[in-house]
Amino acid sequence: MHLKHLASAVALLLLTACSTYRPGELNIDRSIQAKSQNSRVEFIVLHYTATGNEASLKILSEQNVSSHYLITNHPEPLVYQLVDENRRAWHAGDSEWFGRTDMNSGSIGIEIVNHGPEGGNWEPYTKAQTIMVGALLRDIVRRHQIKPFNIVGHSDIAPQRKVDPGPLFPWKQLAEQGLGRWFDETRAREYEQEFLRSGLPDMSWMQAQLQRTGYAIPRIGLSGKAMKNVIAAFQMHYRPSRHDGIPDAETLAILKALP
Structure with missing residues (x-):
């Protein structure tokens, strides 16, 4: 009697397996993760938008350019995530850093609403924007272990084409918080x-x-x-x-x- 019950159970299992398996159906076991891995993200590239809040959001979400994040210049800045960090945003263009090209593939782009140079003067970043940039950088650096020397401006990686985020960007202030590189x-x-x-x-x-x-x-x-x-x-x-x-x-x- 015991053997009959055992045989029936085995037969039931086989039938169940046959009923759930379908040739060509993708069934991936993700229960085991490799120890030897790290983030694909190595760089953070900072930009200014050269236009206002509404126009920046429209351009970065609808045109042939994008960034992972947009920080507005409202009194209490808003932070929009426009591209998932696991996907490429189109923000860096033709660029190079430490011999690495195709910066879009390994970077997170942050656009900050700022008009840049107007009438010979550069628009300053607000205190609230600087605080928000620091908070966002801190979060990204923690999750992706970004090296200080790989937190850069668009002008650093594309000096023949770009000048953003410009000379008024608070690089030293951020570096003092461990968010970027500075000199002795x-x-x-x-x-x-x-x-x-x-x-x-x-x-x-x-x-x-x-x-x-x-x-x-x-x-x-x-x-x-x-x-x-x-x-x-x-x-x-x-x-x-x-x-x-x-x-x-x-x-x-x-x-x-x-x-």
Whole structure:
């Protein structure tokens, strides 16, 4: 009797299996996850929109450009997530950082409502926007383990085309919160005095240092407008009081003091 019951149970199981299995039907077991993995996201790229709240939202949601997040300039800024972090947003374009191209594939883009340069003056970011940017960066960095040197501006990764988020973006303030890279200011002052005494390093030294810190160097020639654009982008990030693209002692001292 016991064997009959056992045989019946086995037959029932086989019938159940046959009834649920369908050739070609995808049935994926996700109960086991590999230990050796990390996030595909390596970079955060910050932008300004160059237009107002409503226009920014419309452009970034309906046109051939997008970002993962949009931060408005309302008195209490709103944060819109327009693209899932697991998907590519179209925000970086032709760009490069530490030799990595196709930045859209490994980055999260954050657009901040700001008009940029108007009439020769740059629009400042509001205190509320800065607080919101910091909160959003902190959340993204925590979840994806973004390195400080990979929190960059559009101008850093595309200096020949872009100037956003501009010289008024609060890079130093954010870096003091651990959200971005900054330089050793004491060493920078020492290096500046050294350069003033002994003269500035040559262009090849400067190019090597810029590449060391992530910037793409123009592939044709050692100077000219393209190189000036790279230097200006560096200055907007680390020495925003003067960003004319001229490699003076202060700029090169900051570059040497940058980790």
